Amino acid sequence: xxxxxxxxxxxxxxxxxxxxxxxxxxxxxxxxxxxxxxxxxxxxxxxxxxxxxxxxxxxxxxxxxxxxxxxxxxxxxxxxxxxxxxxxxxxxxxxxxxxxxxxxxxxx
Numbered sequence: 001x002x003x004x005x006x007x008x009x010x011x012x013x014x015x016x017x018x019x020x021x022x023x024x025x026x027x028x029x030x031x032x033x034x035x036x037x038x039x040x041x042x043x044x045x046x047x048x049x050x051x052x053x054x055x056x057x058x059x060x061x062x063x064x065x066x067x068x069x070x071x072x073x074x075x076x077x078x079x080x081x082x083x084x085x086x087x088x089x090x091x092x093x094x095x096x097x098x099x100x101x102x103x104x105x106x107x108x
Contacts, residue, residue: 007076011090018066019098022059026052059098060091067091 024031039049051057067090071083078086 004076007074010074010076011070014066014070015094015097018059018063018094019101021066022055022062022098023102025062026055026058055102056095056099059095059102063091063094063098064088067094 026035035052038052039046042049051061064087067087068083070090071078071087080086
């Protein structure tokens with residue numbers, strides 16, 4: 001079965017949304033003060049503090065709601081038809097692709 005071009009464009013757009021939101025939260029200057037304020041309120045060595053700066057880690061948490069929204073709103077046929085199979089699979093794929101995009105960015 002061939003994947004329609006519209007479906008491919010749709011999933012690429014979702015991927016870029018996940019990548020952009022992940023970068024916005026974890027690395028952009030515009031959210032730096034919010035990140036730093038959150039880290040100051042957390043105990044030393046907090047996993048949540050680490051999450052705020054690790055784009056590989058954060059992308060998992062951004063990808064799951066994005067994948068769920070995609071599954072609920074898209075008309076693209078699902079391969080399994082079960083949300084509990086498709087959403088985690090798409091979310092993990094989006095997260096990994098986001099991580100690969102992070103590697104392509106220059107070091108800051």
